[in-house]
Amino acid sequence: MKEFLSQTANLNRAIVSDDFLKTLNIIGKRISLTIHKYGTGTQCFDWIIPKKWSVRGAYIETLSGKRILDWKNNPLHIVIGSLPVKRKKIARADLLKKIYVSNEYPSHIPYQFKYYELDWGFCMSKDDAAKLPEEEYWIEIDSEYTEGNLLVGEHVIEGESEKSIVLLSHIDHPGQVNDGLAGAAVLLALAEELKGYKPTYTIRMQFLSETIGSIAHLHNHQKIIPQILGAIFLEMPGTPAYPMVLQHSKQKNSRLDLIAAAVLRDSGEKVEYAECFKHVVNDDGFYNSPGIDVPCISLSRSKKLSPENWYHFPYYHTSGDSIENFDIDAAQRYLKYLKEILEIANADRRITKKYQGIPNLSRHGLWIDWRLYPKASQAIDSILFSLDDGVTIFDVAELTGVPFEEVNSFVKKLEEKDLVSLSIVV
Ligand SMILES: [Zn+2]
Numbered sequence: 001m002k003e004f005l006s007q008t009a010n011l012n013r014a015i016v017s018d019d020f021l022k023t024l025n026i027i028g029k030r031i032s033l034t035i036h037k038y039g040t041g042t043q044c045f046d047w048i049i050p051k052k053w054s055v056r057g058a059y060i061e062t063l064s065g066k067r068i069l070d071w072k073n074n075p076l077h078i079v080i081g082s083l084p085v086k087r088k089k090i091a092r093a094d095l096l097k098k099i100y101v102s103n104e105y106p107s108h109i110p111y112q113f114k115y116y117e118l119d120w121g122f123c124m125s126k127d128d129a130a131k132l133p134e135e136e137y138w139i140e141i142d143s144e145y146t147e148g149n150l151l152v153g154e155h156v157i158e159g160e161s162e163k164s165i166v167l168l169s170h171i172d173h174p175g176q177v178n179d180g181l182a183g184a185a186v187l188l189a190l191a192e193e194l195k196g197y198k199p200t201y202t203i204r205m206q207f208l209s210e211t212i213g214s215i216a217h218l219h220n221h222q223k224i225i226p227q228i229l230g231a232i233f234l235e236m237p238g239t240p241a242y243p244m245v246l247q248h249s250k251q252k253n254s255r256l257d258l259i260a261a262a263v264l265r266d267s268g269e270k271v272e273y274a275e276c277f278k279h280v281v282n283d284d285g286f287y288n289s290p291g292i293d294v295p296c297i298s299l300s301r302s303k304k305l306s307p308e309n310w311y312h313f314p315y316y317h318t319s320g321d322s323i324e325n326f327d328i329d330a331a332q333r334y335l336k337y338l339k340e341i342l343e344i345a346n347a348d349r350r351i352t353k354k355y356q357g358i359p360n361l362s363r364h365g366l367w368i369d370w371r372l373y374p375k376a377s378q379a380i381d382s383i384l385f386s387l388d389d390g391v392t393i394f395d396v397a398e399l400t401g402v403p404f405e406e407v408n409s410f411v412k413k414l415e416e417k418d419l420v421s422l423s424i425v426v
Contacts, residue, residue, distance in 0.1 A: 001185040001331060004030075005177055005323050012075040013181075015115065015172045015209035016040065016052045016148045023171045024153040027184070027207055031191040034156070036217060037149035044219035047212055050115055052148025053081055058141040060095070060122060062134050069124055071141075075174035076319050078141055079121035080113035087140040092132055095139065101126035108318035111176060125319075152217045153207035155191050157199055161424055164202040164224065165256070165345060166231040167338075168283045168296075170210040176321040178313055180210065183234030186335045193339065199346040200424055201229055214283040218292065229426060230256035231296035232341070233284040237334035239301035239313035240327035243270035244337070247279040249295030250288040255345060255394075255425065256297050262398060263340045269333070272304045279310050299338065301330060344404050348394045349422035351387060351411060358384050364417040383410055392425050 007026055011019035027033055042049045058071035058078045071077045079100065098121045102110040106126035114121075120141055167190075169183035187205050194203070208214060218225060230249065244264050248257050264271045276288055280298050287296035303311040315321045361367040361380070370377035382400040393411050397404040414420045 001182075001189050002323065002328060004185050004188055005181060005326070008171070008181060009177050009323060010075060010175055012055055013172050013174045014053045014080050015212060016050055016150050018052075018054060019174070020151055020171065020209070024151055024207060027153055027188055030188060031155050033153045033207075036152040036154060036220070038152070038216040038220065039149050040147045042216075044212075044216040047215050049150045049212070049216060051145040053115075054144045054146065055082075056142040056144075058082070058122070058143070059139070061138045063089075063136055063138065065138075068128075068132065068137070069122060074109060074319060076109045076111055076123055076176075078143070079119070079123060080111070080174060081115040082120040082141050082143050083118055083145075084143045085120050085139060085141040087138060090137055090139050092135055092137065095122075095137055096129065096132070098122060099124060099129050101129050102318050105315055105318045105320055108315060108320040109175075111173065111317040111319075111321075150209060150212065150216050152213050155205040157191075157194060157197060157203040157205075159199040159202040159346070161201050163227050163229045163426060164204050165229055165342065166204045166206060166287075166294075166296075168206050168208065168214060168231060168233045169235075170213065170282065171207050172209045175319060176317070177323055177326045178236050178238050178321050179316065180235065182236070182238050182326060182331055186234055186237050186331055186338065189335055190338060190342075193335075194342075199342070201346060203342065208283070210282050211286060214286050218286070225292065225294060228294045229345075230254050231284070231287050231294055232256060232260075232338070233280065233282060233287075233296055233298035234300075234338070235280055235282070235298065236300040236302055236313055238326040238328060238331035240325070240330060242301040242303055242313060242330075243272045244334070245272045245274055245279060245298075245300050245302050245304070245310075247274040247284065247298040247300070248276050249284075249297050250276045250293070251295045252276070254295035254297075255348070256295060256341065258398070259344050259348075259394060260297055260299065260337075260341050262394075262404075263337050263344065266403075267333070267337055272302075274304070274310065278308055280312075299334065301334065344394055347404075347408055348392050348425050349411070350390065350392050350425050351396070352421045352423065353387055353389070353419070354421065355419055359414075359419050364419065366413055366417065379406060380410060383407055387420075
């Protein structure tokens with residue numbers, strides 16, 4: 001994860017940009033990746049794909065040529081989407097009106113973006129802005145808007161079923177790590193761990209521009225929308241010492257909602273739950289929106305201040321959202337939960353009994369001596385007594401409190417003895 005983050009963190013990964021493609025190419029060197037392109041000006045649902053934004057350089061310098069700010073040191077140093085400004089002299093008072101700072105984190109550069117407002121500006125730490133030494137400065141922003149393509153990188157793991165599970169991460173947000181890019185790092189690590197995995201449901205891992213990437217992709221793949229079983233939006237996996245947060249889908253009880261809640265509950269971590277549309281509202285918001293109605297949960301690490309007020313993480317939307325302030329162990333655990341959620345969703349099966357009441361376990365060689373193995377025997381009893389018609393292996397695990405893997409292995413034995421048949425859940 002760290003290698004990918006250090007290769008990409010400081011790229012100018014604006015939503016339509018050359019560095020966005022560069023980031024996808026770095027991912028594409030490690031896993032198979034299809035790059036979908038949606039051209040500038042194309043309408044997708046109610047949205048229009050913006051132009052490509054390129055920057056060759058930007059600076060503030062003293063009249064004697066000393067650089068006070070150089071974009072090459074940090075892509076956050078100009079407002080993302082800044083219009084070009086030809087080299088010109090500017091008075092300090094006027095310049096200060098075009099400099100954005102963070103009051104909350106005065107020693108960090110804030111992340112500002114204006115894609116749709118067509119303006120320009122510089123960003124620097126409040127501490128540095130307060131120290132601008134001279135009355136006049138040279139400034140230049142060498143940027144350009146041209147026709148381009150919004151890109152969506154997709155890694156697909158084909159499943160048995162046409163139904164799919166979509167995993168969403170965003171790689172825009174130049175110069176930042178935990179917001180967006182780290183979700184992509186988790187997804188990339190997951191794709192590598194799942195090499196050779198044959199899931200039940202096709203897994204579509206997507207690396208995109210926040211919100212508009214999903215809008216463009218869904219607009220161009222409307223036929224697959226009804227086939228999407230559910231989606232997971234990944235973000236902020238590496239906030240140090242913060243709880244895991246499950247933001248539910250609009251349905252609240254979709255299979256992914258239920259499985260994710262169970263995995264997190266059993267993880268031993270502190271877990272918070274958020275209502276749909278109340279916490280991170282990005283791609284998940286579009287998936288859950290009226291008329292799309294694909295249940296999309298989100299997983300993140302953040303803090304609940306009050307039922308509807310969330311604090312994302314320290315240094316949010318500033319240059320402090322860096323690799324140094326990113327907890328790799330927290331992200332590794334996040335990856336583990338995500339993998340478990342997918343494994344359970346894919347291993348789950350609907351159980352149809354071929355007997356009435358309860359089976360005679362001894363006759364089938366499945367009896368366990370309760371005097372020698374009381375716990376295992378009790379688990380079997382509780383499984384058998386909860387096998388109502390139509391339940392799934394996961395449902396039984398939830399009903400009985402017996403871990404999914406144990407229920408799964410016992411139910412597979414029942415299947416071997418032709419006592420039950422198993423089918424794909426949806
Ligand atoms: Zn953000």
